Amino acid sequence: MEFNANRVDDANAVITSTISKDVIEANLDKVAKQAAKTMDIQGFRKGKVPVAVVKQRYAEKLREDAEGEALRNVLSLGLAELKIANEDIVGEPAVSKYEKQDNGDIEIEVKLACKPNVDLGDYKALIPAVEDKAVDSEAVDARIQEMASSQAPLKKIARKRMVRDQDHALIDFEGFVDGVAFEGGKAEKYPLHIGSGSFIPGFEEQVIGMKYDEQKDITVTFPAEYQSKDLAGKEAVFKVTLHEIQEKGEAEINDEFAAKMLPGEEGATVETLKAKIEEQMKAEAKGTYYREELKPAYLDSLVETLNFALPGSVVEQEVNFALNNKVRAMAEDEIKALQEDAAKIESMRDELKEDAEKSVKATFIVDALAKAEGVEVNDQEVTQVIYYEAMQMGQNPQDVLKQYQDAGYLPAIKMSMIEDKVITKLLDEKLGQ
Structure with missing residues (x-):
């Protein structure tokens, strides 16, 4: 042989x-x-x-x-x-x-x-300067005021008038599609915050102007991507009755309120709450700063500086992925023109190749950084993140996890988490120097 x-x-x-x-x-x-x-x-x-x-x-x-x-x-x-x-x-x-x-x-x-041999060199020397993000005391007070307002009780307005934007309307409603009531489309004495965007687009706007005890048919169309496939994209009529208009009572900010907001904190005061909120807002500001400014700058610098061979098949896959996304966004006549001229497709592939190479290069650099820094993300951590985000969106976590598994998204999610974890570690170390 x-x-x-x-x-x-x-x-x-x-x-x-x-x-x-x-x-x-x-x-x-x-x-x-x-x-x-x-x-x-x-x-x-x-x-x-x-x-x-x-x-x-x-x-x-x-x-x-x-x-x-x-x-x-x-x-x-x-x-x-x-x-x-x-x-x-x-x-x-x-x-x-x-x-x-x-x-x-x-x-x-x-x-x-094959996996390339990535020589990171003095990768820490390329980390950009990191500033400590301060939070304005007025912003902290505004956040606490917002929290207090959300906790304030609703009460009936002193005089009768029509519903306005930002009111809380106490309503009964029942929804019908093609004259048939659908499951989950009915409620009584429901406190709807007008302008919250919590209902189907167009619903809250049509409640504006209603008077006490008024009954009204509100017609809306469910979004095409609505979670219930039986209702997605369909027109519905809601029979609505307005009982009363409510508004938020006075929001008191005192030690009792602070204790309520910090249930695990013994002897919590308003000052304790302010310190906690300031810490939280600093973490949020730092996260945005890292994610939108420093992380892209650091990765771009590493990609530009480090040189190593890239697996051809992986670059090819990345080009194909980018090409498919580009074609999906095209009009029918543009797609037809591509099908009739193979040279145009090859030209598009050539245009996409440089970005594809940079993306693949960045992936292997992150993998090498994680090994150098001893950073790992296990499958349980990935599942926890997916569960948390699903619950935040009001979705079934198990369904979302299966959806991601079937679509093959889990490795990409894991790599993204590793990237955030290792670069955050490096930036935090730089900040502490």
Whole structure:
């Protein structure tokens, strides 16, 4: 068997081989003998089926298995020759050539993508300057006032008038689609905050102007992406009755309120609450600062400075992903023009390649940073984040997790979490210097 294994560069390799007909036939005999031990064919006792009969009946399938075994053997020999461990292979090996010759030999070429060796050098020297983000005391007071307002009780307005924006309207409602009431579309004495955007678009605006004890039909259309597929995109009529208009009472900010807002804090006071809110707002400001300014700048600097080979197949996948996204946003006539001119598609691929290479490069840099800094994210942490975000959106966490699993999003979510964790660690260290 002719065999050759070469590294194109640090992240790519090519294995070529000519598998002789004799090797295929020997494999064929072996897989046929193995199959004969377990096959149940009428007229023969189980385990006593002649190999010749097995070969005759299942010739095509057995030959596929024999060729597959030969290909796996070539790959195994190639990896050993190149000293590449299985865990260092990125994606699946690509069989770029598989030609059967007239004499029964098979010529093959297999392309491999490997994890590149990323030399980070003095990566900490590239970390940008980090400022400590202060929070204005007025902003802290405004946040506490907002919290107090949300906790203040609702009370009926002193005089009767029509509903205005930002009022709290106490209403009964029942929804109908095509004249039929639907599940979950009915409530009594419901306190609706007008302008909150908590109802279907267009509903709250039509409550404005209603008077006490007025009954009104409100027509709206459910969003196309509405969570209930039975209602998504459909027009609905809500029969609404206004009982009263309510407004928030006075918001008292005192130690009692502080204790309510900090249930685990013993002896909480307004000053304690202010300190906690200031700390929280500083963390929020720092997170935004890191995420929107420092992290992109640091990654761009690393991508620009560090040089290493990239796995070709991974870059190709990234280009395909970007191309598909671009095509989805095109009009029908633009897509038709692309289908009629392959050169335009190749031109688009060339335009997208540079950004694809930068994205792939950044991914391997983050992976190397995480190893250098001992940063890890386990599957349980990923699940917890997905659960938390799903609950925040009022969605079923298990359904969202399964959705992400089926779509293959979990590795990308995990990598994003690792990126945030390791770069935040580095920026925090810089801030503390």
